[in-house]
Amino acid sequence: MRRIPLACLWLTVALAFSACSPGVHAATPVYGYQVVRTYPHDPSAFTEGLFLRDGFLYESTGLEGASSIRKVVLETGGVENERSISSQFFGEGIIDWKDRLIQLTWKNQLGFVYGIDDFETKGEFHYPGEGWALTRDDRRIIMSDGTSRLRFLDPETLKETGGVTVTDEGRPVDQLNELEWVKGEIYANIWQTDRIARIDPATGKVTGWIDLTGLLPDADRARADVLNGIAYDARTDRLIVTGKLWPRLYEIKVVAKP
Numbered sequence: 001m002r003r004i005p006l007a008c009l010w011l012t013v014a015l016a017f018s019a020c021s022p023g024v025h026a027a028t029p030v031y032g033y034q035v036v037r038t039y040p041h042d043p044s045a046f047t048e049g050l051f052l053r054d055g056f057l058y059e060s061t062g063l064e065g066a067s068s069i070r071k072v073v074l075e076t077g078g079v080e081n082e083r084s085i086s087s088q089f090f091g092e093g094i095i096d097w098k099d100r101l102i103q104l105t106w107k108n109q110l111g112f113v114y115g116i117d118d119f120e121t122k123g124e125f126h127y128p129g130e131g132w133a134l135t136r137d138d139r140r141i142i143m144s145d146g147t148s149r150l151r152f153l154d155p156e157t158l159k160e161t162g163g164v165t166v167t168d169e170g171r172p173v174d175q176l177n178e179l180e181w182v183k184g185e186i187y188a189n190i191w192q193t194d195r196i197a198r199i200d201p202a203t204g205k206v207t208g209w210i211d212l213t214g215l216l217p218d219a220d221r222a223r224a225d226v227l228n229g230i231a232y233d234a235r236t237d238r239l240i241v242t243g244k245l246w247p248r249l250y251e252i253k254v255v256a257k258p
Contacts, residue, residue, distance in 0.1 A: 028169060043223065049178065051095060051135070052232065058070070064089070070082040081118075082119075092106050093144070093179070104127075104134060141158070148165050216243060220246070
């Protein structure tokens with residue numbers, strides 16, 4: 001009978017334990033990107049919210065005295081409609097629901113509802129804490145507030161109905177910023193990073209990271225702020241990202257990292 005060296009036996013046992021132990025997990029996958037196309041973006045827009053609807057880009061911008069909501073022609077950057085927000089508010093995320101556009105403000109615990117076609121005020125709503133970003137699926141609105149928790153809102157009453165804590169390998173992920181619903185997942189910018197988290201909305205677990213390092217050329221970095229802004233068009237399968245004060249929007253394809 002052939003003997004197995006003791007060191008090899010221990011190695012075999014260790015590998016088997018690692019493969020079978022429920023406490024050992026593979027690292028969360030990290031994806032790269034491929035630029036498909038670029039579009040013009042207002043370099044003075046401090047982007048807080050972004051989404052696509054009927055081929056148009058809807059964007060909200062922040063900063064007191066410079067906050068606005070706007071409807072933009074994606075291909076040219078031309079503004080079709082714009083509304084400035086009162087200087088006392090720092091505008092944050094936006095999303096559409098039926099014939100309404102819904103907007104958060106940062107620290108005022110107050111949101112606004114507008115007509116999607118004319119941007120006329122239709123109402124207000126309140127929420128505790130800060131407002132950062134919004135997205136939605138076909139039955140609820142999803143809100144970030146800068147923490148690791150995502151809130152679920154009833155789209156008709158805008159009252160909180162629940163939520164989920166976002167974690168990566170068991171650790172909370174905070175600084176969740178601009179959001180987008182993409183093929184059954186929530187994509188979230190992580191403030192002050194070049195990463196987007198892909199989140200399972202049922203569990204809050206991060207299923208993957210998209211690393212956008214190098215997307216904005218170094219020559220543009222000095223005048224720009226952080227990555228923030230994700231828009232997805234399900235009809236054309238277009239994923240578009242940008243940042244605060246960035247001169248361009250980037251249509252990207254998520255790819256495996258080499």
